[in-house]
Amino acid sequence: MATIAEEAKPQRIPRYLQLAGELREAIMKGEFAGGRQFPTETVLCRKYDVSRYTIREALRRLEAEGLIQRRRGSGTTVQPAAARGGALHQPLSNVGELLQYAQGSEVTYALEGRGALPSEVAVQLAEPTHGEWTAFRGVRRHAGDVPPIAVTDAYFHELLGDAVAALDLGAGTLFSQIEQLAGVRIGKVTQDIQAIPADERMAxxxxxxxxxxxxxxxxxxxxxxxxxxxxxxxxHPGDRFAYAMHIDVEA
Structure with missing residues:
Protein backbone atom coordinates (compact mmCIF):
# COMPACT_ATOMS: atom_id res chain seq x y z
CA MET A 1 0.00 0.00 0.00
CA ALA A 2 1.39 3.40 -0.94
CA THR A 3 1.82 5.88 1.88
CA ILE A 4 0.58 9.46 1.74
CA ALA A 5 4.20 10.57 1.60
CA GLU A 6 4.88 8.27 -1.37
CA GLU A 7 1.77 9.46 -3.17
CA ALA A 8 2.89 13.05 -2.68
CA LYS A 9 6.45 12.60 -3.98
CA PRO A 10 5.66 13.16 -7.66
CA GLN A 11 3.76 16.34 -6.79
CA ARG A 12 5.61 19.49 -5.84
CA ILE A 13 3.84 21.43 -3.12
CA PRO A 14 2.78 24.77 -4.62
CA ARG A 15 4.79 27.75 -3.37
CA TYR A 16 1.68 29.52 -2.10
CA LEU A 17 0.89 26.54 0.18
CA GLN A 18 4.46 26.54 1.49
CA LEU A 19 4.21 30.27 2.12
CA ALA A 20 0.83 29.90 3.80
CA GLY A 21 2.40 27.34 6.14
CA GLU A 22 5.31 29.67 6.99
CA LEU A 23 2.99 32.60 7.68
CA ARG A 24 0.64 30.36 9.69
CA GLU A 25 3.52 29.29 11.91
CA ALA A 26 4.52 32.92 12.43
CA ILE A 27 0.96 33.79 13.44
CA MET A 28 0.80 30.80 15.80
CA LYS A 29 4.02 31.93 17.48
CA GLY A 30 2.52 35.40 18.09
CA GLU A 31 4.96 37.26 15.85
CA PHE A 32 2.23 39.71 14.85
CA ALA A 33 0.69 40.07 18.33
CA GLY A 34 0.83 43.11 20.57
CA GLY A 35 -0.30 45.56 17.91
CA ARG A 36 2.46 44.71 15.43
CA GLN A 37 1.31 45.31 11.86
CA PHE A 38 0.95 42.35 9.52
CA PRO A 39 3.28 42.87 6.51
CA THR A 40 1.86 44.34 3.32
CA GLU A 41 1.81 42.37 0.07
CA THR A 42 4.76 44.42 -1.19
CA VAL A 43 6.84 43.63 1.89
CA LEU A 44 5.96 39.93 1.69
CA CYS A 45 6.87 39.79 -2.02
CA ARG A 46 10.27 41.26 -1.25
CA LYS A 47 10.89 39.14 1.84
CA TYR A 48 9.97 35.79 0.26
CA ASP A 49 11.02 36.65 -3.32
CA VAL A 50 7.70 35.55 -4.81
CA SER A 51 5.07 37.10 -7.05
CA ARG A 52 2.12 39.12 -5.83
CA TYR A 53 -0.15 36.34 -7.11
CA THR A 54 1.60 33.82 -4.81
CA ILE A 55 1.24 36.18 -1.85
CA ARG A 56 -2.45 36.74 -2.51
CA GLU A 57 -3.15 33.01 -2.83
CA ALA A 58 -1.35 32.33 0.46
CA LEU A 59 -3.26 35.12 2.22
CA ARG A 60 -6.54 33.92 0.72
CA ARG A 61 -5.91 30.51 2.28
CA LEU A 62 -5.15 32.01 5.71
CA GLU A 63 -8.24 34.20 5.47
CA ALA A 64 -10.39 31.17 4.64
CA GLU A 65 -8.99 29.47 7.76
CA GLY A 66 -10.04 32.45 9.87
CA LEU A 67 -6.49 33.40 10.86
CA ILE A 68 -6.39 36.83 9.22
CA GLN A 69 -8.81 39.46 8.01
CA ARG A 70 -8.22 41.61 4.96
CA ARG A 71 -10.02 44.89 4.32
CA ARG A 72 -9.51 47.24 1.42
CA GLY A 73 -7.81 50.38 2.66
CA SER A 74 -7.12 48.93 6.12
CA GLY A 75 -4.59 46.23 5.30
CA THR A 76 -4.36 42.79 6.88
CA THR A 77 -4.90 42.05 10.56
CA VAL A 78 -4.49 38.88 12.59
CA GLN A 79 -7.67 37.60 14.19
CA PRO A 80 -7.14 37.77 17.97
CA ALA A 81 -7.35 34.80 20.31
CA ALA A 82 -9.62 35.95 23.12
CA ALA A 83 -8.54 35.53 26.74
CA ARG A 84 -11.12 36.30 29.40
CA GLY A 85 -11.47 35.54 33.08
CA GLY A 86 -8.03 33.92 33.32
CA ALA A 87 -9.04 31.00 31.08
CA LEU A 88 -8.07 30.33 27.51
CA HIS A 89 -11.06 30.83 25.21
CA GLN A 90 -10.73 29.03 21.91
CA PRO A 91 -12.87 30.27 19.01
CA LEU A 92 -14.39 27.60 16.80
CA SER A 93 -16.03 28.13 13.44
CA ASN A 94 -13.59 26.58 10.96
CA VAL A 95 -10.45 24.45 10.66
CA GLY A 96 -8.13 27.42 10.91
CA GLU A 97 -9.52 28.38 14.28
CA LEU A 98 -8.68 24.93 15.62
CA LEU A 99 -5.05 26.03 15.33
CA GLN A 100 -5.44 29.49 16.86
CA TYR A 101 -5.35 28.01 20.31
CA ALA A 102 -1.59 27.73 19.91
CA GLN A 103 -1.33 31.51 19.80
CA GLY A 104 -0.08 32.96 23.07
CA SER A 105 0.93 29.58 24.50
CA GLU A 106 3.92 27.25 24.29
CA VAL A 107 4.27 23.49 23.97
CA THR A 108 7.10 21.04 23.37
CA TYR A 109 6.32 17.46 22.40
CA ALA A 110 8.19 14.29 23.27
CA LEU A 111 8.06 10.94 21.52
CA GLU A 112 6.04 8.41 23.52
CA GLY A 113 6.40 5.36 21.28
CA ARG A 114 5.03 3.48 18.26
CA GLY A 115 2.48 0.72 17.95
CA ALA A 116 -1.24 0.11 17.94
CA LEU A 117 -3.55 2.94 18.95
CA PRO A 118 -4.20 2.72 22.73
CA SER A 119 -7.44 0.89 23.43
CA GLU A 120 -8.80 3.74 25.55
CA VAL A 121 -8.55 5.99 22.47
CA ALA A 122 -9.67 3.45 19.87
CA VAL A 123 -12.85 2.67 21.81
CA GLN A 124 -13.90 6.31 21.45
CA LEU A 125 -13.84 6.15 17.65
CA ALA A 126 -16.33 4.82 15.14
CA GLU A 127 -13.62 4.60 12.46
CA PRO A 128 -11.12 1.74 11.95
CA THR A 129 -7.78 2.42 13.67
CA HIS A 130 -5.63 -0.47 12.45
CA GLY A 131 -1.98 -0.05 11.62
CA GLU A 132 0.95 1.49 13.47
CA TRP A 133 0.69 4.89 15.14
CA THR A 134 3.49 7.14 16.38
CA ALA A 135 2.57 8.86 19.64
CA PHE A 136 3.77 12.20 21.00
CA ARG A 137 2.86 13.98 24.22
CA GLY A 138 3.00 17.70 24.83
CA VAL A 139 2.16 19.88 27.83
CA ARG A 140 0.95 23.35 26.89
CA ARG A 141 1.30 26.49 29.00
CA HIS A 142 0.67 30.17 28.54
CA ALA A 143 3.98 31.92 27.89
CA GLY A 144 5.53 32.61 31.29
CA ASP A 145 2.88 30.71 33.26
CA VAL A 146 3.57 27.59 35.31
CA PRO A 147 0.18 25.78 35.54
CA PRO A 148 -0.50 23.72 32.37
CA ILE A 149 -3.53 24.60 30.29
CA ALA A 150 -3.50 21.29 28.41
CA VAL A 151 -1.81 17.97 27.90
CA THR A 152 -2.14 16.63 24.37
CA ASP A 153 -1.45 13.14 23.09
CA ALA A 154 -1.04 13.20 19.31
CA TYR A 155 -1.04 10.04 17.18
CA PHE A 156 0.15 9.90 13.55
CA HIS A 157 -0.67 6.98 11.26
CA GLU A 158 1.93 5.00 9.34
CA LEU A 159 0.36 6.30 6.10
CA LEU A 160 2.35 9.50 6.66
CA GLY A 161 5.57 7.62 6.05
CA ASP A 162 8.88 9.31 6.83
CA ALA A 163 7.25 12.70 7.40
CA VAL A 164 6.57 11.84 11.06
CA ALA A 165 10.28 11.38 11.76
CA ALA A 166 10.96 14.85 10.33
CA LEU A 167 8.67 16.65 12.81
CA ASP A 168 10.28 19.43 14.86
CA LEU A 169 8.97 18.63 18.34
CA GLY A 170 9.93 22.03 19.70
CA ALA A 171 8.23 24.06 16.99
CA GLY A 172 4.70 23.99 18.38
CA THR A 173 1.75 22.81 16.30
CA LEU A 174 2.51 19.40 14.80
CA PHE A 175 -0.48 19.36 12.45
CA SER A 176 0.69 22.31 10.35
CA GLN A 177 4.11 20.66 9.98
CA ILE A 178 2.63 17.35 8.82
CA GLU A 179 0.51 19.19 6.28
CA GLN A 180 3.70 20.42 4.62
CA LEU A 181 6.07 17.50 5.26
CA ALA A 182 3.71 14.81 3.97
CA GLY A 183 1.90 16.90 1.41
CA VAL A 184 -1.38 15.79 2.96
CA ARG A 185 -4.53 17.82 2.38
CA ILE A 186 -7.10 17.88 5.14
CA GLY A 187 -10.53 16.68 4.08
CA LYS A 188 -12.42 17.05 7.34
CA VAL A 189 -11.96 17.21 11.10
CA THR A 190 -14.27 15.57 13.62
CA GLN A 191 -14.29 16.64 17.23
CA ASP A 192 -15.79 15.16 20.39
CA ILE A 193 -15.82 17.11 23.65
CA GLN A 194 -16.62 15.51 27.00
CA ALA A 195 -16.24 16.51 30.65
CA ILE A 196 -14.60 13.71 32.65
CA PRO A 197 -12.96 13.34 36.09
CA ALA A 198 -9.17 13.50 36.05
CA ASP A 199 -7.53 10.17 36.78
CA GLU A 200 -4.37 10.02 38.88
CA ARG A 201 -2.00 10.27 35.92
CA MET A 202 -3.76 13.21 34.29
CA ALA A 203 -4.21 15.01 37.60
CA HIS A 236 -7.83 20.72 29.86
CA PRO A 237 -8.35 21.71 33.51
CA GLY A 238 -11.95 22.86 33.92
CA ASP A 239 -11.01 26.32 35.20
CA ARG A 240 -8.32 27.07 32.60
CA PHE A 241 -10.08 26.49 29.31
CA ALA A 242 -13.38 27.35 27.64
CA TYR A 243 -14.75 27.20 24.12
CA ALA A 244 -16.10 30.29 22.40
CA MET A 245 -18.25 29.45 19.38
CA HIS A 246 -19.95 31.71 16.86
CA ILE A 247 -22.59 30.55 14.44
CA ASP A 248 -23.61 32.60 11.43
CA VAL A 249 -27.38 32.52 10.95
CA GLU A 250 -28.42 32.18 7.33
CA ALA A 251 -30.85 34.79 6.09
Missing amino acids: TILEVEEASPVLRILRCYFDHKGRIFEISVSH
Whole structure:
Protein backbone atom coordinates (compact mmCIF):
# COMPACT_ATOMS: atom_id res chain seq x y z
CA MET A 1 0.00 0.00 0.00
CA ALA A 2 1.39 3.40 -0.94
CA THR A 3 1.82 5.88 1.88
CA ILE A 4 0.58 9.46 1.74
CA ALA A 5 4.20 10.57 1.60
CA GLU A 6 4.88 8.27 -1.37
CA GLU A 7 1.77 9.46 -3.17
CA ALA A 8 2.89 13.05 -2.68
CA LYS A 9 6.45 12.60 -3.98
CA PRO A 10 5.66 13.16 -7.66
CA GLN A 11 3.76 16.34 -6.79
CA ARG A 12 5.61 19.49 -5.84
CA ILE A 13 3.84 21.43 -3.12
CA PRO A 14 2.78 24.77 -4.62
CA ARG A 15 4.79 27.75 -3.37
CA TYR A 16 1.68 29.52 -2.10
CA LEU A 17 0.89 26.54 0.18
CA GLN A 18 4.46 26.54 1.49
CA LEU A 19 4.21 30.27 2.12
CA ALA A 20 0.83 29.90 3.80
CA GLY A 21 2.40 27.34 6.14
CA GLU A 22 5.31 29.67 6.99
CA LEU A 23 2.99 32.60 7.68
CA ARG A 24 0.64 30.36 9.69
CA GLU A 25 3.52 29.29 11.91
CA ALA A 26 4.52 32.92 12.43
CA ILE A 27 0.96 33.79 13.44
CA MET A 28 0.80 30.80 15.80
CA LYS A 29 4.02 31.93 17.48
CA GLY A 30 2.52 35.40 18.09
CA GLU A 31 4.96 37.26 15.85
CA PHE A 32 2.23 39.71 14.85
CA ALA A 33 0.69 40.07 18.33
CA GLY A 34 0.83 43.11 20.57
CA GLY A 35 -0.30 45.56 17.91
CA ARG A 36 2.46 44.71 15.43
CA GLN A 37 1.31 45.31 11.86
CA PHE A 38 0.95 42.35 9.52
CA PRO A 39 3.28 42.87 6.51
CA THR A 40 1.86 44.34 3.32
CA GLU A 41 1.81 42.37 0.07
CA THR A 42 4.76 44.42 -1.19
CA VAL A 43 6.84 43.63 1.89
CA LEU A 44 5.96 39.93 1.69
CA CYS A 45 6.87 39.79 -2.02
CA ARG A 46 10.27 41.26 -1.25
CA LYS A 47 10.89 39.14 1.84
CA TYR A 48 9.97 35.79 0.26
CA ASP A 49 11.02 36.65 -3.32
CA VAL A 50 7.70 35.55 -4.81
CA SER A 51 5.07 37.10 -7.05
CA ARG A 52 2.12 39.12 -5.83
CA TYR A 53 -0.15 36.34 -7.11
CA THR A 54 1.60 33.82 -4.81
CA ILE A 55 1.24 36.18 -1.85
CA ARG A 56 -2.45 36.74 -2.51
CA GLU A 57 -3.15 33.01 -2.83
CA ALA A 58 -1.35 32.33 0.46
CA LEU A 59 -3.26 35.12 2.22
CA ARG A 60 -6.54 33.92 0.72
CA ARG A 61 -5.91 30.51 2.28
CA LEU A 62 -5.15 32.01 5.71
CA GLU A 63 -8.24 34.20 5.47
CA ALA A 64 -10.39 31.17 4.64
CA GLU A 65 -8.99 29.47 7.76
CA GLY A 66 -10.04 32.45 9.87
CA LEU A 67 -6.49 33.40 10.86
CA ILE A 68 -6.39 36.83 9.22
CA GLN A 69 -8.81 39.46 8.01
CA ARG A 70 -8.22 41.61 4.96
CA ARG A 71 -10.02 44.89 4.32
CA ARG A 72 -9.51 47.24 1.42
CA GLY A 73 -7.81 50.38 2.66
CA SER A 74 -7.12 48.93 6.12
CA GLY A 75 -4.59 46.23 5.30
CA THR A 76 -4.36 42.79 6.88
CA THR A 77 -4.90 42.05 10.56
CA VAL A 78 -4.49 38.88 12.59
CA GLN A 79 -7.67 37.60 14.19
CA PRO A 80 -7.14 37.77 17.97
CA ALA A 81 -7.35 34.80 20.31
CA ALA A 82 -9.62 35.95 23.12
CA ALA A 83 -8.54 35.53 26.74
CA ARG A 84 -11.12 36.30 29.40
CA GLY A 85 -11.47 35.54 33.08
CA GLY A 86 -8.03 33.92 33.32
CA ALA A 87 -9.04 31.00 31.08
CA LEU A 88 -8.07 30.33 27.51
CA HIS A 89 -11.06 30.83 25.21
CA GLN A 90 -10.73 29.03 21.91
CA PRO A 91 -12.87 30.27 19.01
CA LEU A 92 -14.39 27.60 16.80
CA SER A 93 -16.03 28.13 13.44
CA ASN A 94 -13.59 26.58 10.96
CA VAL A 95 -10.45 24.45 10.66
CA GLY A 96 -8.13 27.42 10.91
CA GLU A 97 -9.52 28.38 14.28
CA LEU A 98 -8.68 24.93 15.62
CA LEU A 99 -5.05 26.03 15.33
CA GLN A 100 -5.44 29.49 16.86
CA TYR A 101 -5.35 28.01 20.31
CA ALA A 102 -1.59 27.73 19.91
CA GLN A 103 -1.33 31.51 19.80
CA GLY A 104 -0.08 32.96 23.07
CA SER A 105 0.93 29.58 24.50
CA GLU A 106 3.92 27.25 24.29
CA VAL A 107 4.27 23.49 23.97
CA THR A 108 7.10 21.04 23.37
CA TYR A 109 6.32 17.46 22.40
CA ALA A 110 8.19 14.29 23.27
CA LEU A 111 8.06 10.94 21.52
CA GLU A 112 6.04 8.41 23.52
CA GLY A 113 6.40 5.36 21.28
CA ARG A 114 5.03 3.48 18.26
CA GLY A 115 2.48 0.72 17.95
CA ALA A 116 -1.24 0.11 17.94
CA LEU A 117 -3.55 2.94 18.95
CA PRO A 118 -4.20 2.72 22.73
CA SER A 119 -7.44 0.89 23.43
CA GLU A 120 -8.80 3.74 25.55
CA VAL A 121 -8.55 5.99 22.47
CA ALA A 122 -9.67 3.45 19.87
CA VAL A 123 -12.85 2.67 21.81
CA GLN A 124 -13.90 6.31 21.45
CA LEU A 125 -13.84 6.15 17.65
CA ALA A 126 -16.33 4.82 15.14
CA GLU A 127 -13.62 4.60 12.46
CA PRO A 128 -11.12 1.74 11.95
CA THR A 129 -7.78 2.42 13.67
CA HIS A 130 -5.63 -0.47 12.45
CA GLY A 131 -1.98 -0.05 11.62
CA GLU A 132 0.95 1.49 13.47
CA TRP A 133 0.69 4.89 15.14
CA THR A 134 3.49 7.14 16.38
CA ALA A 135 2.57 8.86 19.64
CA PHE A 136 3.77 12.20 21.00
CA ARG A 137 2.86 13.98 24.22
CA GLY A 138 3.00 17.70 24.83
CA VAL A 139 2.16 19.88 27.83
CA ARG A 140 0.95 23.35 26.89
CA ARG A 141 1.30 26.49 29.00
CA HIS A 142 0.67 30.17 28.54
CA ALA A 143 3.98 31.92 27.89
CA GLY A 144 5.53 32.61 31.29
CA ASP A 145 2.88 30.71 33.26
CA VAL A 146 3.57 27.59 35.31
CA PRO A 147 0.18 25.78 35.54
CA PRO A 148 -0.50 23.72 32.37
CA ILE A 149 -3.53 24.60 30.29
CA ALA A 150 -3.50 21.29 28.41
CA VAL A 151 -1.81 17.97 27.90
CA THR A 152 -2.14 16.63 24.37
CA ASP A 153 -1.45 13.14 23.09
CA ALA A 154 -1.04 13.20 19.31
CA TYR A 155 -1.04 10.04 17.18
CA PHE A 156 0.15 9.90 13.55
CA HIS A 157 -0.67 6.98 11.26
CA GLU A 158 1.93 5.00 9.34
CA LEU A 159 0.36 6.30 6.10
CA LEU A 160 2.35 9.50 6.66
CA GLY A 161 5.57 7.62 6.05
CA ASP A 162 8.88 9.31 6.83
CA ALA A 163 7.25 12.70 7.40
CA VAL A 164 6.57 11.84 11.06
CA ALA A 165 10.28 11.38 11.76
CA ALA A 166 10.96 14.85 10.33
CA LEU A 167 8.67 16.65 12.81
CA ASP A 168 10.28 19.43 14.86
CA LEU A 169 8.97 18.63 18.34
CA GLY A 170 9.93 22.03 19.70
CA ALA A 171 8.23 24.06 16.99
CA GLY A 172 4.70 23.99 18.38
CA THR A 173 1.75 22.81 16.30
CA LEU A 174 2.51 19.40 14.80
CA PHE A 175 -0.48 19.36 12.45
CA SER A 176 0.69 22.31 10.35
CA GLN A 177 4.11 20.66 9.98
CA ILE A 178 2.63 17.35 8.82
CA GLU A 179 0.51 19.19 6.28
CA GLN A 180 3.70 20.42 4.62
CA LEU A 181 6.07 17.50 5.26
CA ALA A 182 3.71 14.81 3.97
CA GLY A 183 1.90 16.90 1.41
CA VAL A 184 -1.38 15.79 2.96
CA ARG A 185 -4.53 17.82 2.38
CA ILE A 186 -7.10 17.88 5.14
CA GLY A 187 -10.53 16.68 4.08
CA LYS A 188 -12.42 17.05 7.34
CA VAL A 189 -11.96 17.21 11.10
CA THR A 190 -14.27 15.57 13.62
CA GLN A 191 -14.29 16.64 17.23
CA ASP A 192 -15.79 15.16 20.39
CA ILE A 193 -15.82 17.11 23.65
CA GLN A 194 -16.62 15.51 27.00
CA ALA A 195 -16.24 16.51 30.65
CA ILE A 196 -14.60 13.71 32.65
CA PRO A 197 -12.96 13.34 36.09
CA ALA A 198 -9.17 13.50 36.05
CA ASP A 199 -7.53 10.17 36.78
CA GLU A 200 -4.37 10.02 38.88
CA ARG A 201 -2.00 10.27 35.92
CA MET A 202 -3.76 13.21 34.29
CA ALA A 203 -4.21 15.01 37.60
CA THR A 204 -0.47 14.82 38.22
CA ILE A 205 0.41 16.23 34.79
CA LEU A 206 -2.16 19.03 34.93
CA GLU A 207 -1.44 19.84 38.57
CA VAL A 208 -5.05 19.44 39.70
CA GLU A 209 -6.81 17.31 42.30
CA GLU A 210 -7.63 13.75 41.29
CA ALA A 211 -11.26 13.39 40.12
CA SER A 212 -11.53 17.14 39.48
CA PRO A 213 -13.31 18.04 36.19
CA VAL A 214 -11.29 18.19 33.00
CA LEU A 215 -12.41 18.73 29.43
CA ARG A 216 -11.36 16.00 27.01
CA ILE A 217 -11.24 17.00 23.34
CA LEU A 218 -10.74 14.22 20.82
CA ARG A 219 -10.06 15.23 17.23
CA CYS A 220 -9.68 13.07 14.14
CA TYR A 221 -8.06 14.51 11.02
CA PHE A 222 -9.00 12.91 7.70
CA ASP A 223 -7.34 13.31 4.32
CA HIS A 224 -9.27 13.97 1.10
CA LYS A 225 -9.74 10.19 0.65
CA GLY A 226 -11.44 9.85 4.02
CA ARG A 227 -8.49 8.20 5.81
CA ILE A 228 -7.58 9.18 9.37
CA PHE A 229 -3.98 10.33 9.44
CA GLU A 230 -3.87 12.07 12.84
CA ILE A 231 -5.71 11.78 16.15
CA SER A 232 -5.25 14.14 19.05
CA VAL A 233 -6.58 13.78 22.58
CA SER A 234 -6.29 16.89 24.74
CA HIS A 235 -7.20 17.26 28.40
CA HIS A 236 -7.83 20.72 29.86
CA PRO A 237 -8.35 21.71 33.51
CA GLY A 238 -11.95 22.86 33.92
CA ASP A 239 -11.01 26.32 35.20
CA ARG A 240 -8.32 27.07 32.60
CA PHE A 241 -10.08 26.49 29.31
CA ALA A 242 -13.38 27.35 27.64
CA TYR A 243 -14.75 27.20 24.12
CA ALA A 244 -16.10 30.29 22.40
CA MET A 245 -18.25 29.45 19.38
CA HIS A 246 -19.95 31.71 16.86
CA ILE A 247 -22.59 30.55 14.44
CA ASP A 248 -23.61 32.60 11.43
CA VAL A 249 -27.38 32.52 10.95
CA GLU A 250 -28.42 32.18 7.33
CA ALA A 251 -30.85 34.79 6.09
